[in-house]
Amino acid sequence: MKDLSNALTAAAVAVVEAGSAEQRIDNFLIRRCKGVPRSHIYRILRSGEVRVNSQRVGPTYRVREGDRVRIPPIRLAERSGRGPAPPVELPVLYEDDALLAVDKPAGLAVHGGSGVSFGAIERLRAGRPQGRFLELVHRLDRETSGVLLLAKKRSALTRLHEALREGRTGKTYTALVKGRWRGGERRVELSLRKYLTAEGERRVSVDSEGRHSVTVFSPQRAYGGCTLLGAELHTGRTHQIRVHLAHLGHPIAGDDKYGDFEWNRVLAKQGLKRMFLHAAELRFEHPLTGTPVCVQSPLPRELQAYLTALAPA
Numbered sequence: 001m002k003d004l005s006n007a008l009t010a011a012a013v014a015v016v017e018a019g020s021a022e023q024r025i026d027n028f029l030i031r032r033c034k035g036v037p038r039s040h041i042y043r044i045l046r047s048g049e050v051r052v053n054s055q056r057v058g059p060t061y062r063v064r065e066g067d068r069v070r071i072p073p074i075r076l077a078e079r080s081g082r083g084p085a086p087p088v089e090l091p092v093l094y095e096d097d098a099l100l101a102v103d104k105p106a107g108l109a110v111h112g113g114s115g116v117s118f119g120a121i122e123r124l125r126a127g128r129p130q131g132r133f134l135e136l137v138h139r140l141d142r143e144t145s146g147v148l149l150l151a152k153k154r155s156a157l158t159r160l161h162e163a164l165r166e167g168r169t170g171k172t173y174t175a176l177v178k179g180r181w182r183g184g185e186r187r188v189e190l191s192l193r194k195y196l197t198a199e200g201e202r203r204v205s206v207d208s209e210g211r212h213s214v215t216v217f218s219p220q221r222a223y224g225g226c227t228l229l230g231a232e233l234h235t236g237r238t239h240q241i242r243v244h245l246a247h248l249g250h251p252i253a254g255d256d257k258y259g260d261f262e263w264n265r266v267l268a269k270q271g272l273k274r275m276f277l278h279a280a281e282l283r284f285e286h287p288l289t290g291t292p293v294c295v296q297s298p299l300p301r302e303l304q305a306y307l308t309a310l311a312p313a
Contacts, residue, residue: 016067022158026059036074044072085118087127094295098156098288101295104148106274110139146279146297159287170283171233173241176276177250178260181227185218188244192237204239206247213237215244223310252277272306
């Protein structure tokens, strides 16, 4: 089906083809309703306006070949002046016929939306026009740097998503946090709930009614008033590491959503201009060969320089 780049004045029906099978319905709609804000996609899913085979579905439903997806009328605001996505070249950490892992810098969103015209995925596609398929395997916060994995084949994407859901991948992050970490490795299990602020911004809080979330933290080095930690994700909730650490009283340095804002101002004067959270390592079995793969990203220069200037405890 062609993408729905213009406003839909009447409901449309899309029949899922083999190449699109096993996508989540939200991603299926985002790919086809280009230019429609993600928030609107989720709104029409929540309201039940999107139907699959005449049934309501949630955003996690995975479409099957032959499914008939009803898409309601959508009106887009005028997008004057917006041209094609500018191509970007990011350092390649790993690549073969099925996968691409790049080193994402802090400040680059992984996809467009929420005030961002183009993200890494749109710009990488623009820089690889010969590629027939390129999709995000997972996401990183805009402020987080490090390993970002993409699939170049639908079969690879489907199997990696399954591995992520079943906890058969390993993700390790590096974070600088406020205060002295007491003890050694600590397993943190705190359920998390997403909500919107009065300004419409997405936030996450610790809530017993939220989704089960597990992070294992291990101290790497102590400094005067802060600690460098390794963080191993056992679940992949939105802002999980940031919220877990803030709840424990160890906010991440430079975190402008959940951090210590007074401390952040001090850090900025000392030279830290970004959040100190880096996706350092991603481990998984290759989706097509079963071979173990470990992709690593070194600590960015600006973060390493900041650590070098700190006095060890």
